[in-house]
Amino acid sequence: MAKGIAIPEASTTLRLTLMGFKGQTVEFFYDQLSRPIRSEYPGEVVVETRYTPSGQVWEIEVTCTPAACAEAGKDPGITRHHYDVRDRLTHIDYPDGRWIEYAWDEAGNRTEVRTQNQRTRYTYDALNRMHTVTACGNEDCSVGETTTYHYNAVGSRSGVEHANGTATEYQYDELNRLTLLRTWNAQGSLIQRQQFHLGAAGHREMVVEVPERVVEYTYDALYRLTEEKVTDPNGDRTTTYTFDATGNRLSRAVSCDPACTGEVEAGTTTYVYDANDRLLEESGPEGTTDYSYDENGNTTRKTAPDGIVDYHYNTDDRLTRATGHLESAATEASYTYDAHGIRQSQVADGVVSRFLVDPTHEHAQVLEELDGAGNPTALYVIGHERISQERAEGYFTYHGDGLGSIRQLTDENGLETDRFVYEAYGLLEHREGTIPNSFRYTGEQYDPNLGFYYLRARYYNPATGRFPTMDTYQGRIHEPQTLHKYLYVHADPVNNIDPSGEVASNAVIGHITVLATISGVAHGGYQIYQGNYARGAAEVTVSLLGGGVVKLVWVPARAIRMNYVRLVGEMRARQNAMSIAGKSSEEIARTLVIMRNSVKLEARSDTVRELGWTGRRLVEWAERRNVRKYGNSLGPTAEELVTSGKSMSQIVEESALRTNQIVNYLFAVF
Structure with a gap:
């Protein structure tokens, strides 16, 4: 929303004033450690942050009148940590009485998550990989419902056994790319099979499913999806796309035999954009739809043949209200968010749904859905993914596909109750079953009032393959597709996902799960989420550069090392540029976290591609070495390095330049 920034005279507290295009102002106050301590929004909405003596966020207090809170999309009260x-x-207390409690082992692994309504326990193997997840309500966890994970030699997930007797197997090629996924019900019958055929560049070109469903994908030179061809006993479909030079979708043509189903409609749709890549007009079989925007690039109105929808945003550009002809029967839906922009509630025509969200995951996860009286309507168990949901209808296990999209639900007896089929961008093409389920495409939460998926930083519209609001992530100059402010996953939804709503990540490469569960990244990410930006940035940076992840690139491949140093150099350059520009530690830290995800993916891909079997063995050796030396698979934590007197710049510099002398000697490369 910023139009200008004013910095008054020097004082013990830094004060920043941001002025929006409409003249509204937001003032931010920081202490001498550059930590946010107070934010003042229009309408006398005030957010205050207080810290413990060691620098952790202790309290976040939101003060506002009911009307002002509704306008700002915030809930009043104090959240304590x-x-x-x-x-x-160890504990979060929310203003409305909800709470989350955590327990940890000596290696920093989360061993228990407990709420007012449920308890989940976790165990880990010798490499600190998640081994079991036990959902036990609030009872003795020795008799709970247990899910067990299995891994192959490189650390990728090879199988999952669920408490209801269902099981899933994963197979990978020599580059650790998923090639086969199979799921069996409790009776041993195959209920899901996906065999992936990959092209020379690793993109999925064909998926063969059970029963007898084949999907073929075609891409252009920039690997944007240009055709999706489905051969299915229940009906065939072909969808083609064209794009302009910047990646905007110009046309979408759909043909079905005998007829299209679900949310997929036959016919050709064309699109018109302005110079800022904002979608202005969408013309299809049902007529023409026009879109309007505010000065910040947020979609404010959708004028369609069947009605008008108005969208309203707060000063953080979060959607707070939608009115008019919504996708559901409701005529108005409103939303609130916490101090960090994570959605906490929605109200649709007076019906309240509240979300109890666990912020300590890499991407915040909904643990519970509650009604307006605080009664749970859905309880979720979270492992590496969303494992199950418990509702009035019963206990149901989720089964995802190779993109993470939920394809089946099975009941307590391990039998299939629901089945979901999606087209490439997430429109629901076919559904069997009636069990309520909010989590669908790529495993993310669907909003039936908007017809959008909630991806944390932004909502995503699968009908247009775009975000209705601008991306705050600047992008990477050597990857022009990342500079687009509205495009979903670079127009390649077959191989990429975007759980943050800010940056695409590859879904084809197998998860080296050690890297996804190590405590340094999780803890550092939570520090930044809580606003402890200086400490959090150091934690995340060292989690990436100074420990287990950097050991993955201490390998005898010059190409890997050169690319890694280039990526780290970009992180340092971005940090320096933002510092010179006067950006706050908050902005710098958030940018580093986003870049960290890209570095991790590229380094992992380079390592496996260049070294094959040797690289996989080196990965295993490095992680075992870390466990022996440091007690965890990551290596030294950021806190240890910062405590030893190293500055952030020293940590980045040394992490980027130092080498593993043993590996260099063995392979005589450097």
Whole structure:
């Protein structure tokens, strides 16, 4: 929303004033450690942050009148955080009485998550990989419902056994790319099979499913999806796309035999954009739809043949209200968010749904859905993914496909109750079953009032393959597709996902799960989420550069090392540029976290591609070495390095330049 920034005279507290295009102002106050301590929004909405003596966020207090809170999309009250002697989060108390409690082991792995309504326990193997997840309500966890994960030699997930007797197997090629996924019900019958055929560049060109469904994908030179061809006993479909030079979709042509189903409609749709890549007009078989925007690039009105929808945003550009002809029977839907922009509630025509969200995951996850009286309507169990949901209808296990989209639900007896089929961008093409389910495409939460998926930073519209609001991530100059402010996953939804709503990540490469569960990244990410930006940025940076991940690129491949140093150099250049521009530690830290995800993916891909079997063995050796030396698979934490007197710049510099002398000697490369 910023139009200009004013910095008054020097004082013990830094004060920044941001002025929006409509003249509204937001003032931010920081202490001498550059930590946010107070934010003042229009309508006398005030957010205050207080810290523990060790620098952890203790309280976040939101003060506002009911009307002002509704306009700002915020809930009033105090959220409190409690920590153990190692500054690990142990308890969160929310203003409305909800709470989350955590327990940790000596290696920093989360061993328990407990709420008012449920308890989940976790165990880990010798490499600190998640081994079991036990959902036990609030009862003795020795008799709970347990899900078990299995891994192959490189650390990728090879199988999952669920408490209801269902099981899933994963197979990979020599580059650790998923090639086969199979799921069996409790009776041993195959209910899902996806065999992936990959092109020379690793993109999925064909998926063969059970029963007898084949999907073929074609791409242009920039690997944007240009055709999706489905051969299915229940009906065939072909969808083609064309794009302009910047990646905007110019046309979408759909043909079905005998007829299209679900949310997929036959016919050709064309699109018109302005010079800022904003979608202005969409013309299809049902007529023409026009879109309007505010000065910040947010979609404010959709004028369609069947009615008008108006969208309203707060000063953080979060959607707070939608009115008019919504996708559901409702005529108005409103939303609130916490101090960090994570959605906390929605109200549709007076019907309240509240979300209890666990912020300590890499991407915040909904643990519970509750009604307006605080009664749970859905309880979720979270492992590496969303494992199950418990509702009035019963206990149901989720089964995802190779993109993470939910394809089946099975009941307590391990039998299939629901089945979902999606087209490439997430429109629901076919559904069997009636069990309520909010989590669908790529495993993310669907909003039936908007027809959008909630991806945390932004909502995503699968009908247009775009975000209705601008991306705040600047992008990477050597990857022009990342500079687009509205495009979903670079127009390649077959191989990419975007759980953050800010940056695409590859879904083809197998998860080296050690890297996804190590405590440094999770803890550092939570520090930044809580606003402890200086400490969080150091934690995440060292989690990437100074520990287990950097050991993956201490390998005898000059190409890997050169690319890694280039990526790290970009991180440092971005940090320096933002510092010179006067950006706050908050902005710098958030940018580093986003870049960290890209570095991790590229480094992992380079390592496997260049070294094959040797690289996989080196990965295993490096992680075992870290466990022996540091007690966890990551290596030294950021806190240890910062405590030793190293500055952020020193940590980045040394992490980027130092080498593993043993590996260099063995392979005589450097």
